[in-house]
Amino acid sequence: MEPETSKKLFLLIKSSIAIIAIFLAGELLYQFKSLPQNLPQEISVSGEGKAYAKPDIALVSFGVHTRSFKSQDAVNENNKIMDSVVKSIKDLGVEDKDIQTTLYNLTPVYDFTESGRVFKGYSLDQQLRVKIRNFNKINDILDKGTLEGANTVSDLQFTVDDIEKVRAEAREKAIVQARKKATVLANQAGLKIEKLVNISEGFGPGPVPFYGQGFGVTEVKEFVGPQIQTGQLEVSSTITLTYRVR
Numbered sequence: 001m002e003p004e005t006s007k008k009l010f011l012l013i014k015s016s017i018a019i020i021a022i023f024l025a026g027e028l029l030y031q032f033k034s035l036p037q038n039l040p041q042e043i044s045v046s047g048e049g050k051a052y053a054k055p056d057i058a059l060v061s062f063g064v065h066t067r068s069f070k071s072q073d074a075v076n077e078n079n080k081i082m083d084s085v086v087k088s089i090k091d092l093g094v095e096d097k098d099i100q101t102t103l104y105n106l107t108p109v110y111d112f113t114e115s116g117r118v119f120k121g122y123s124l125d126q127q128l129r130v131k132i133r134n135f136n137k138i139n140d141i142l143d144k145g146t147l148e149g150a151n152t153v154s155d156l157q158f159t160v161d162d163i164e165k166v167r168a169e170a171r172e173k174a175i176v177q178a179r180k181k182a183t184v185l186a187n188q189a190g191l192k193i194e195k196l197v198n199i200s201e202g203f204g205p206g207p208v209p210f211y212g213q214g215f216g217v218t219e220v221k222e223f224v225g226p227q228i229q230t231g232q233l234e235v236s237s238t239i240t241l242t243y244r245v246r
Helices: 003-034 071-091 135-147 163-189
Strands: 041-053 057-068 099-113 116-132 152-159 193-203 233-245
Touching: 041 163, 057 071, 057 099, 057 135, 071 099, 071 116, 071 135, 116 135, 135 152, 163 193, 163 233
Parallel strands: none
Antiparallel strands: 041 233, 057 116, 057 152, 099 116, 193 233
8 A cells, every 4th residue: 555545544544533532522511411410419307206195095915724635625614714704804894895815726735755746635725805994993804804714814014095196296296306407407508408208207116014913823813913003105206307408
């Protein structure tokens, strides 16, 4: 190839590269200018609120355990005892709507020996959850239930029947606190709040069970009721607010 021809080819390639580079640079500049100049920015703040209420109901569980070689015998004996427990509770003013069966478990029982598994009969566990509205009757109900044959009395706890009302109060306090935090944070950072874009909520743990003297024992012959202290119920709510700012 002649020197003059080589020189022209080199200049043509060089010009093409320059044109392509200019085109790509223009495309990048166009795409950059097409991007939003003020991307949305967000801040998240959390607030906590607490509400207090005096408990107005007590919850307690009564359990009956029976065992017999025949399943029907275990069932009949268990039902007879539980019927007596329920009757005694109703006689003290507890309504049907406040008595609920929470466990009914009939299982075979075996002994395990070196020679193998030996069938010993059936075991039945039945449990009731009772809601007590008259606190003056708590000790009487616990006493009567055990005297009528309940093997176990457990999980006595105090709560509020309309717990959502207490939660709403805690939630309102949490929102107020979160809003104040957002305003202060935005002002300190030189930002302006545009609008609320998200809200999330979490609650603290529920009522803690109260355990009294004589609870969880078997073969109860005489029940000594505990000195009931209902205390005060605390419900906490945590609210997280997310705001768009600029």
